[in-house]
Structures are given as C-alpha cells and as structure tokens.
Amino acid sequence: MRTILFLVAILTGSMGLAQDLSGIWRGTLTQEAGGCFPVYNLEFQVAFTNNSMEGRSFDFYDRNRFVKHHFNGRFNAQTGRLVIIEDRVMEVNIPVDCVPCTKTYDLVYSKQNGREQLTGTWKGYESESHKACPPGKITLYREANSAFPVDIDQPEALAKLQQNLKIESREKEVVTTIQLDTSNIRIDLYDNAEIDNDTVTIFLNNKLLLYKQRLTDKPLTLTLKAFPDMDYELMMYADNLGSIPPNTALMVVTAGRRRHELRLSASDKKNAVVRFRYYPK
Structure with a gap:
C-alpha cells in the first residue's frame, strides 16, 4: 500500500509540474463595501514559464471603464496555489470618483467538470494614497479569447x-x-x-x-x-x-x-x- 501511495504522489506531482497556466483567464472580482462597484469583471493575460508568470490584468466594469496593471507571480505546482502581485499601473480609464487599486491575488488552480479555474481572494491598496482597498474574492476561468488587445511591451x-x-x-x-x-x-x-x-x-x-x-x-x-x-x-x-x-x-x-x-x-x-x-x- 505504501508503494502504491508513493507512486500516486509521484504521478500527482508530475501532473502539477506539467501544468501550463499561459493564456487568458477571465471572470469576476468582488469587493466588500466601500469600493466603487461591488462586482467587477477581471481578466489576466498570463505568460507562464517554469512556474513563474508575468502579464497584464484588467479589472473592468465594461470595455470603456477599466484599470490595466502589469503583474508578476509564482505557481506552486505541488499545492496548486499561485500568488500574483500587480507592480505597475499601465492604463486607467475609470469614473472620476473611483481610484485604481493595486492588488495581490492569492489563488488556487483547480479543474471542475473539465473546466479550468482560479479561485481565491485579493487585497490591495489605492495606487496614489496607499490606503487599503476593501478586499474581495475572485473566480476566473480559462478562456480562448481576450476581451482586450494582447499588448506588446514598448519603451x-x-x-x-x-x-x-x-x-x-x-x-x-x-x-x-x-x-x-x-x-x-x-x-x-x-x-x-x-x-x-x-x-x-x-x-x-x-x-x-x-x-x-x-x-x-x-x-x-x-x-x-x-x-x-x-x-x-x-x-x-x-x-x-x-x-x-x-x-x-x-x-x-x-x-x-x-x-x-x-x-x-x-x-x-x-x-x-x-x-x-x-x-x-
């Protein structure tokens, strides 16, 4: 029995190590009372290599009201946990009474009924004042297409x-x-x-x-x-x-x-x- 369990652990670990999170992930981001909207749309554009990732995040109400960040992150293939940290505001187009929030995401990768998803929580701070933003929860699914153009880094x-x-x-x-x-x-x-x-x-x-x-x-x-x-x-x-x-x-x-x-x-x-x-x- 110990041998069988050991083999299962090896196979499970190998599956985790082979997981590629590159691509488009989109879903919803909720925010506790005090935010501009209670529910936002959220999209990650992820480039993934050797369990490290970078890319763009868009939290948006619609295509005309959004905040775009650059992010970096790490994935633990054994636990399925990933942490994504926004490190730079790239574009802001939101109502004047709202403020951009730079976020850290604590997520878990899973597969439910054949569909890949990222779920978890987030916290952050206002980009200018550095005051804490009301936190919230996230559910994202892998998607074939982006809601926003995939960007090219340009000096x-x-x-x-x-x-x-x-x-x-x-x-x-x-x-x-x-x-x-x-x-x-x-x-x-x-x-x-x-x-x-x-x-x-x-x-x-x-x-x-x-x-x-x-x-x-x-x-x-x-x-x-x-x-x-x-x-x-x-x-x-x-x-x-x-x-x-x-x-x-x-x-x-x-x-x-x-x-x-x-x-x-x-x-x-x-x-x-x-x-x-x-x-x-």
Whole structure:
C-alpha cells in the first residue's frame, strides 16, 4: 500500500509540474463595501514559464471603464496555489470618483467538470494614497479569447515617437509563418550580406520597437513573452536601401531549443513581414 501511495504522489506531482497556466483567464472580482462597484469583471493575460508568470490584468466594469496593471507571480505546482502581485499601473480609464487599486491575488488552480479555474481572494491598496482597498474574492476561468488587445511591451520613448511618426504606406510581403512551442522568444537581426549601411525600422503588432537602426554583423535584439494562440506580426520597414539595394537582413528567431534563420528583403515599395504563433504543448 505504501508503494502504491508513493507512486500516486509521484504521478500527482508530475501532473502539477506539467501544468501550463499561459493564456487568458477571465471572470469576476468582488469587493466588500466601500469600493466603487461591488462586482467587477477581471481578466489576466498570463505568460507562464517554469512556474513563474508575468502579464497584464484588467479589472473592468465594461470595455470603456477599466484599470490595466502589469503583474508578476509564482505557481506552486505541488499545492496548486499561485500568488500574483500587480507592480505597475499601465492604463486607467475609470469614473472620476473611483481610484485604481493595486492588488495581490492569492489563488488556487483547480479543474471542475473539465473546466479550468482560479479561485481565491485579493487585497490591495489605492495606487496614489496607499490606503487599503476593501478586499474581495475572485473566480476566473480559462478562456480562448481576450476581451482586450494582447499588448506588446514598448519603451515609453518609442511610444511617444510613434504618436507623431509618419511612414510611407507600402505593400506587405509575408516571408513565412512560424509555429512555436515556447513563449520565450528572442529575435536577432543582422545585415544579410555585405554591410552597406542598411537601416531599418521594426514594428511588432503595429508597435514601434526599433527606429532607424543600422544593420551590422552585431545583432539588433528583441525579446518577447508570447501568449498562446495569439497572432504576432513583425514588420521590417526599410528606411534606406543601403549602397547595395534592396535592404536585406538575416533574422534569427530562437525559441527554446529551436532556431529559425530567415532572409528578409525590404524596399521602397514593400515591407518584409514574418508572422508567428505560440502553440502550447
């Protein structure tokens, strides 16, 4: 009997270790008396690696009234418990008589009738005054789609630059679509041949990430934590054609143990595009 129980414990632990919480989780968040609303909608966009997670949280009354935070968290695969801590307010669009609340979530993962869920409690503090917010409870379910656009991290300076940036409208040429089995992605861009002063501007899902950067034998590097079953599109815009047209680049995509090498070519008539998507195992 002890041997059987020991084997069951091993199998249970192995199942926990294999659990991937990446993706979209959505449901309700309640708040005790004193909050702006007694019940909110709540969505987590989770990128999960080795029992650590980061992502975005949206507590919202509707699509036009919401607070968006960045968060980090840890998952205990043996107990099913996870703690998520919001560490940065990213966007606020709420009534003037409400205040954003930055929260810590204490949750448990379970599966009921074949449906995955996160349940637990939360507490927090007002983002400006640091006064305690009335706490509450949470129930979330894994969902296929997000109620909000999945965001791309963009440096503040580039976000401001993009607001007034004007680039020529050009045809898109899709080089390939890559299927990935990990959320951690590294993208390196080099000059493809002779270094001839090729300069590029790079967008990912229409977010400006590199602006007028020269391609050389040293990489221009981007990193991304991809959400599962979401489409990502990297576009290379040629700022010039170098001394040997067209503007060419070697793009190396490293995802886990896999490495993809692609040759991109852009001109004053077309942009080079690579699409990719993360499919969890």
